[in-house]
Amino acid sequence: MIHQYKLNGYNIVLDIYSGSVHLVDEVAYDMIALFENTDHEEIISQMLARYGHMEDVTEQELRDCLEDIQALKDGGKLFSEDLWKDVEQAAFQATKPVLKAMCLHVAHTCNLNCNYCFASQGNYQGDRGLMSFEVGKQALDFLVANSGTRVNLEVDFFGGEPLMNWDVVKELVQYARTLEPIHHKNFRFTLTTNGMLLDDEVTEFCNKEMHNVVLSLDGRKEVHDRLRKNFAGQGSYDIIVPKFKRFVEQRGDKEYYMRGTFTHDNVDFTNDIFHMADLGFTELSMEPVVSPPDEPWALNQEDLPKLFEQYEILAKEMIKREKEGRPFTFYHYMIDLSGGPCLHKRMSGCGSGTEYLAVTPWGELFPCHQFVNDPAYSMGNVWDGVKNTELGEKFHRCNVVANPDCRECWARLYCAGGCAANSYHASGDINGTYEYGCELFKKRMECAIMIKAAQQN
């Protein structure tokens, strides 16, 4: 399978199974489109009719190009075979995934009252509460005990707002560090925060201990304050932006993301990304809102072409700013063509419910943060482990192989089947398709690869 597209003056051909990316001219682009299903003499005739007026298009030259295409095919870089068909079932049935990542919900409460919050203002439609050190300690012990030979373990302090339970976060980090030498593990901690309680003490600890910190900012003041408000209805922009600036100044070269959410109210979201960049932030992420379709801020079908255009605007602006010496990164455009994931990773889904679990403040386990407090998706608890093994098995099989739509999709090896929670919320089945999200994802991949082409051309 191949995927061809034109963007920003580049003609790009992706060979799906090998992962190869080819940058071609107009003539080769058309020849590749015809190559597998058209007689090669006929291809030459068509190309001469279409491009014969061009100086460098001769019959001999076209034959050379056909040979080049054949050479790429013979070399496994074009029209390559489906590599996973022989291993798919064997690989999944024979392997038992081990736990390696945990989303610790240390606070099911929040000091902001954001309208669009998928976690229902932090409580996940349940009780408000904070995780005790004992529950968190048991969660870490459970993670280590079930992580097999994996060395790198990931723990995200999440909420609600995790800084509302800061002392427990620090205690848990310190406890985890004591486990590392005993069990030969390396903990990587992430903190996701709205910034309201960010101060120098938090910053100093984060810079020492947190592998990554995700800071929530939606962009322009009027956009951010429209939905990210406190319980008195006041916007939070003026409080958090100075804190974020100070935090990032002290962060040095350690990882962080300025992460925003865009909604129907700001489909021109690139202006929010550019606003973040203009504030001096360089590591940026902006996500489409996750929301029931009847909410006023939900994205709709009419927004889709506008969003496509926005992703193109973003890609072109990033190329421009890089040339000007003021680059910024966008999470979804950070594609790693030469050092990216292996085929196993690309086939095996997001890991929710298998290698990744969410833990509530009371120690209950869910497949991921987006399933928390959905009783149908309760998997067990940190003392007794995963009791709902049937559910665990279902998530283990949730991947690009399980979804028939994915089999026909050129982007499947860039997304591994997408987000199970999005699929569930859109279709009622974790193996279903969240078509809207797929369309956005494919557009982002086209843009990301185009940027790579521009950088190497």
Added chain:
Amino acid sequence: MKRIKTLETRDLAKSLKTGGCGECQTSCQSACKTSCGLANQQCENSNR
């Protein structure tokens, strides 16, 4: 090749033999938390 430039990419066929160590980051455990993509995940297998 006059009309085709091939960018350097990871050989996925080879990765089938050397990959699968599982040490890389879990896809969602990063900046997004609401959508999934793994093209930006770094491979952490030093023997690839």
